[in-house]
Amino acid sequence: MDGRDWKKFLIPYEQAVEELKVKFKTLRSELKTREQYSPIEFVTGRVKRISSILEKAKRLSVPMEQLETGIEDIAGIRIMCQFVEDIERLAEIIRAREDMTVLYVKDYINNKKPSGYRSYHIIVEFPVQTALGMKRVLAEIQLRTLAMNFWATIEHSLNYKYRQSLPEEVVNRLSKAAEAAYLLDQEMSSIRHEIMEAQELFEDMSNIVNKLMDGIQQLYFYHRVREAAHFQLRFNELWDSNDVWLLKELSNQVDEAISRAKKST
Template sequence: MDGRDWSLFLQPYEQAVEEMKVKFKTLRTELKARESYAPIEFVTGRVKRISSILEKAKRLNVPMEQISSGIEDIAGIRIMCQFVDDIHQVASLIRARKDMKIVYEKDYITNYKDSGYRSYHMIVDYPVQTALGLNHVLAEVQVRTLAMNFWATIEHSLNYKYKESLPEDVRERLKKAAEAAALLDMEMSNIRQEILDAQIGFEKKSNIVSSVLSDIQELYFFHRIREAAQFQLRFNELWEHEDAYAIRQLAEEIGQALQRAKKQSSV
C-alpha cells in the first residue's frame, strides 16, 4: 500500500458526488415545473470507503498508482425512477448534458446478470474544479426503478455477509425475488397512466390547498381579518366534506379578494 493522503485523494470524488446530486435534483425540479412529471423520483450519492477501494483494487488486480482510472465507481450516483421507461429517458437526458462526458454504458436491464441484478450503468468523466486546477474524475451513475433498488440493496447486504459466496439456496431465492421485482415493474408499467393521473391529481389538490391557506394568511397581513376568518371557516367545512371542486372555486374567490386588498393598500 502506498503512503498517499487518502483524504486529499478522495476530496475531488466527494466534490463530484455533491455537485452531481445537486444537478440531478435540480433537473428533477425543473422537469416537474415544465412538464408536471419528472422521470427522476429521487437521487442519492456516495463515495466508496477506503477499505472497499482497496478490496476492489486487489480483486481486479489494479495497481495502486492506477486506482483513479482502474476503479470507475469511487464516486457513485443513484437515480431512482418509478417506471422502467423512465430509466431510458433519464439516460438520454444524461447523454445530452455538456457538463459531463459519457465514457461507456452498461445495460443490465435488457441484459440482466445471472444473479437477477437489473440496473442501467453509465460511467461518466466529470470535471471538478479544485484549488490546484481542473481535475477529471470517473463516476458511476446507476439508474434503476425502486423495485430494482430494493432487490440490489438486499443482494449487496447478503454478499457482504457471505463475502461474495452466497449459499445456493439463498442464490435461488434471490433469483426468484428478482423475477418478482421485474414482474412488479412490468405491472406498474401497464397501469402507468392511471398511476400518473392519480399522482398529478393529488399534487394539484395539494397545491390548491397550499394556495388557499397562504392567501388567507396574506389577507390577515392586509388587515382583512373578518374576511380572512370567514374564508378560513368556509375552507374548513369544504375540507371536512372533501369537496375538491368547491375548494377550487373558493381558491379563485380568495385570490380575487386578495387582489382587491392589494389594490386598496397601494392607493
C-alpha cells in the same frame, strides 16, 4: 498498499459526488415545474470506502498507480425512478448534457446479471474545479426503479455477510425475488398512466391548499377578518369533498379578495 495520502486522493471524488447530487436534484425540480412530472424520484451519492477501493483493485488486478482510470465507481450516484420507462428517458437526458461526458453504459436491465441484478449504469467523466486546478474524474451513475433498488440492497447485504459466497439456497431464493421485483416493475408500467394521473391530482391539490392557506393568511394581514373567516369556513366545508375544481374556484375568490384589499390600502 502504497503510501498515498488517501484523504487528498478522495477530495475530487467527494466534490464530484456533491456537485452531481445538486445537479440531478435541480433537474428534478425543474422538470416538475416545467412538466409536472420528473423521472427522478430521489438522488443519493457516496464515495467508495478505501477498503472497498482496495478490494476491487485486487479483484480486477488494477495497479495502485492506475486507480483513477481502473476503478470507475469511486464516485457513485444512484438515482431512483418509479418506472422502467423513466430510466430510459433519464438516460437520454444524461447523454444530452454538456457538463459531463458519457463514456459508456452497462445495461443490466435488458441484460440482467446471473444473480438477477438489474440496473442501468452510466460511466461519465466529470470535471471538478479543485484548489489545484480542473480535474476530470470518473463517476458511475446508477439508474434503478424502487423495486430494483430494494432487491439490490438486500443482495449486497447478504453478499457482505457471506463474503461473496452465498449458499445455494439463498442464491435460488434471491433469484426468485429478483423475478418478482421485475414482474412488479412490469405491472407498474402497465398502469403507469393511471398512477401518474393520480400523482398529478395529488400535487395539484397540495398546491391549491397551500395557495389557499397563504391567501387566507394575507387577508388577516390586511385586517379583512370577516372575509378571511368566511373563506376558512368555506375551505373546511370543501376539504372533505376532495373536489379540486371547487377548491380552485375558492382559491380564485380569495385572490380577488386580496386584490380588493390591496387597492383599498
